[in-house]
Amino acid sequence: MNEPDETLKIFFAETEDLIKTSEESLLRLESAPEAGPELEELFRAIHTLKSGSAMVGFDHISEYAHLIENLLDRLRDGKLPITRPLISFLLEEIDFIRDMVDKCADGETGIEPVVLEARKARVNRFLGMDSINRDDADLSETITHNSIKAKKWHCYNIDLIFRKNLFESGIDPLLLLLNLKEMGEFIEVVSDSSELPRYEEIDIYKLYISWRVILKSAASLQEIENIFMFVKDDNDIEIEEITNRYKDGVDLKAGGMPIGEALIEKKSITKNDLEEALKKQKKIGEILVEEKKIDKEALQTVVTMQEESRAAYRKTSIRVDVSKINYLVNLAEETGVGLSRMQNMLSDQEAPNMYEINLQLESLIKVNREFQERVAQVRMFSLEGTFRRFQRIARDTALDQNKQIKTIISGTETELDKEVIECITDPLKHLVRNCVGHGIESPEERMAKGKPEEGIIEFRAYQKGGQIFVLIRDDGNGINIEKIRERALEMGIEVPDEEIDNETLMQIVCNPGFSTSSSVTKLSGRGVGMDVVKTEVKKLGGSLKIETAKDKGTTFTLAFPLTFALTEALHFREKDRSYLVPLWGLVGTEKFEQSNIRSFGGDEKLYRFRGNYLPIMNLSRVYWDEMSDINSQEKVMIFLDTGRRGFGLIVDEVLDCRQIVVKSLESNYRNVKGISGATIMGDGSVALVLDLFDLDKIFFNKN
């Protein structure tokens, strides 16, 4: 990848984070509407986005971010109140920036100028207002008005720094200024005579004065540039269109500048003046020490703490390509395999220092195991960002449908594999929309049912056993089972006559194209969704569950394995094959006891385990091998639970537990039912990793 590509890649990745941060800050700001850390975080994100986009040449994004930055600055200064409509407005602006970034990412040249101008005018309107409680009609009127105005008038910042011997060419800057004046109105003109030497030293034929002009004109940039046609090549003439920066004659940029910089900009002082003044300025700590409010040591402690904190902040995160991490995971695993093989090879060797060699090997194996774990952890991300995004979707959906909701978020610190997060985010958005769109009732309906007007949407994540659970719950209507039945019958889906339980419901709604909505709205009812959710979740080795109750609400529970990089697994042997089962599904193991077996019609056998009878699964049946002799007293029972049901697996020998990297069978061989992949064991042999969901299906659905 060449350098510009790499820069762009970093820009897009960083911008994605900045947009997420902005969105999250806005949502938090909505619940605590006051200038504070949330606003500062938002401001910083937009500011960084502005600089970043300018750096990669996406000037339209940079300019737009600049406008938003100005608006945020007004909020920081308390010139604009933080209101819900304003938050909505800003969220839309963030979406617009996201669109612009996406378009750039897709290689499109940019956004339609008309659209961009209209949006800019809208932001400018907020910049010129004290409150935002005007209706949309008023807003659209303003947009139209500003668009026309924007087309007619332009503002230019013109910096005129001429070479000292300009007079020799017979040109007088005054005449240029007069020409410029004819093009429009000078909003501001600032001369700078700081370079003028002492009278005794002056060369009367040299020019020492420079100017900065803000011109409001209907002329185009080209027309303005033409005035300076004969001087632009060998003088420092800079003309910049700043139409968006000026509002009613006020430079919006000035508000965000430190006073020193603003004075330089206005040419009231020079850079040297500022530097000298700053040198004289005492630091707050020094003043406090002088006034004996604190001692020097206390000051130094805090200064050191700040420096450490800033340094730590700077090195908080780095951006790494996932494929690089995966490569490391694989290398660590190969090293582990190599070490184990070496240990096996050395086990029957005799050497005087064999004890030390073994000790070193053990230690290396231990270090390598930790290394594998640590590398795998790099792929893990907290669900905070994902949940905040859901919160936003829920909020927007509710507003759009005039519903009132309160979102509850918990377990945001729970980490999930980055790959899982990326794959599930989009399908889950659909669930969130469903919860608000179909689940939550209108405030009137809720009141009539004796519920609070405000519906609750809950996003919860937690780890249990070897799995991560993500739960999306609403306290609304619950799924209308009868409506589901009707629709299913219409679509020709088989529906049992008896009461539909949650599991059957799940099967129905996960049929491709299933939707009960008669009309297609922008939020839901497009007839895609649940099947997509289920497919994605399944692809990731997870499971999806629905629980619904009339007028109590609906809960969607998704379960995922902790990570794909490393899986904790139990190693066992059945016949001459070696297998692994993911530890998250393991409930327990025990020596096979014939007396615990109960026959349940035909070949079906149940095994009594911890007071319950569980069906027994025999791998021989799955792989069409010769049936194992279950009467053997040497057999071992492995008890597993997929979350859907528990069952026992009868095997020859349980070996050990280990962390493995599952390699795809599909990419190396072909997809095999009941097998999720394979791994290379320490002795170089290959062990198959069982897919518990597939096994469940093979055994029980078949029946």
Place this chain on the structure above:
Amino acid sequence: METRQFTVNQDAEGTFRFKGKLTIHDLEYLKKFIDTSFDRVKNIFLSMGKVVYADTASIQLLIAFKKAMGSEVNWKITDMSPELEKILELSDLKKELI
């Protein structure tokens, strides 16, 4: 022979009355006039009511001289033609000269 584009006289009250155009062509004369006429005086009163144009070089010279005078000398522009005022305002140099 080249003729000067401006004239300057001192009236009975000591005010220097400029007339015409102050341009780079007469710059040396203007400087010589300043050096000789304004030397060691406490009051410098200038009447610019009849100056119809002044170029950058001339204005720049007057500004440099005014700055050199400092606060010990009483510098005053008694009147100014609309043309000159427009030029000085346009170039933001009025504040430097008055």
